[in-house]
Amino acid sequence: xxxxxxxxxxxxxxxxxxxxxxxxxxxxxxxxxxxxxxxxxxxxxxxxxxxxxxxxxxxxxxxxxxxxxxxxxxxxxxxxxxxxxxxxxxxxxxxxxxxxxxxxxxxxxxxxxx
Amino acid sequence: xxxxxxxxxxxxxxxxxxxxxxxxxxxxxxxxxxxxxxxxxxxxxxxxxxxxxxxxxxxxxxxxxxxxxxxxxxxxxxxxxxxxxxxxxxxxxxxxxxxxxxxxxxxxx
Numbered sequence: 001x002x003x004x005x006x007x008x009x010x011x012x013x014x015x016x017x018x019x020x021x022x023x024x025x026x027x028x029x030x031x032x033x034x035x036x037x038x039x040x041x042x043x044x045x046x047x048x049x050x051x052x053x054x055x056x057x058x059x060x061x062x063x064x065x066x067x068x069x070x071x072x073x074x075x076x077x078x079x080x081x082x083x084x085x086x087x088x089x090x091x092x093x094x095x096x097x098x099x100x101x102x103x104x105x106x107x108x109x110x111x112x113x114x
Numbered sequence: 115x116x117x118x119x120x121x122x123x124x125x126x127x128x129x130x131x132x133x134x135x136x137x138x139x140x141x142x143x144x145x146x147x148x149x150x151x152x153x154x155x156x157x158x159x160x161x162x163x164x165x166x167x168x169x170x171x172x173x174x175x176x177x178x179x180x181x182x183x184x185x186x187x188x189x190x191x192x193x194x195x196x197x198x199x200x201x202x203x204x205x206x207x208x209x210x211x212x213x214x215x216x217x218x219x220x221x222x223x
Binding site: 004035040041042043044045048090092097098101102103104105106107108 | 120123145146148150155156157158159160163203205207208209210211213214215216
């Protein structure tokens with residue numbers, strides 16, 4: 001089944017404790033992206049990757065890092081999480097950054113930083 | 115400044131009637147417009163899209179209309195069903211996809 005898999009689905013952590021949210025896709029997509037969803041703010045892009053070893057900042061990159069060492073994986077790293085990073089995170093992938101075919105999203109990771 | 119705006123946070127529609135979700139945009143360079151549907155505890159799923167060179171695209175119960183002069187698009191769902199209750203995101207694409215804030219649709223029995 002074609003899908004984007006995120007782990008974990010739920011995570012509660014403490015301020016300052018480094019964490020990684022994994023994302024993997026099995027569709028051979030070149031483009032991958034991370035979004036966060038917050039009430040009243042919709043989906044905001046954190047980082048994206050056009051291909052292996054190519055990453056770039058989205059609209060809200062502060063406090064996050066990403067890497068793209070393999071085509072299928074695009075982990076999101078929070079080196080020192082803070083409470084304002086409490087949010088619902090989605091990974092997405094597509095053949096292209098552009099166009100009308102849309103992105104395939106993972107099921108989401110709900111992160112709480114206390 | 116928001117390039118893609120969904121001005122109605124929520125909408126309630128009777129089952130069997132037409133649901134109309136609206137979206138406005140500011141960038142005339144957008145080449146595709148998309149609608150996503152999101153259930154609680156799930157990721158958004160792609161619903162339907164329309165190219166900027168068209169004014170209508172239909173897929174079953176879902177039709178998207180594009181009015182470029184007004185920079186406005188709408189999603190029509192006919193007839194509305196209980197399973198359509200979800201949050202709907204409008205999105206637009208130029209060199210990336212930009213999402214609106216979403217509209218929560220409630221289908222009333």
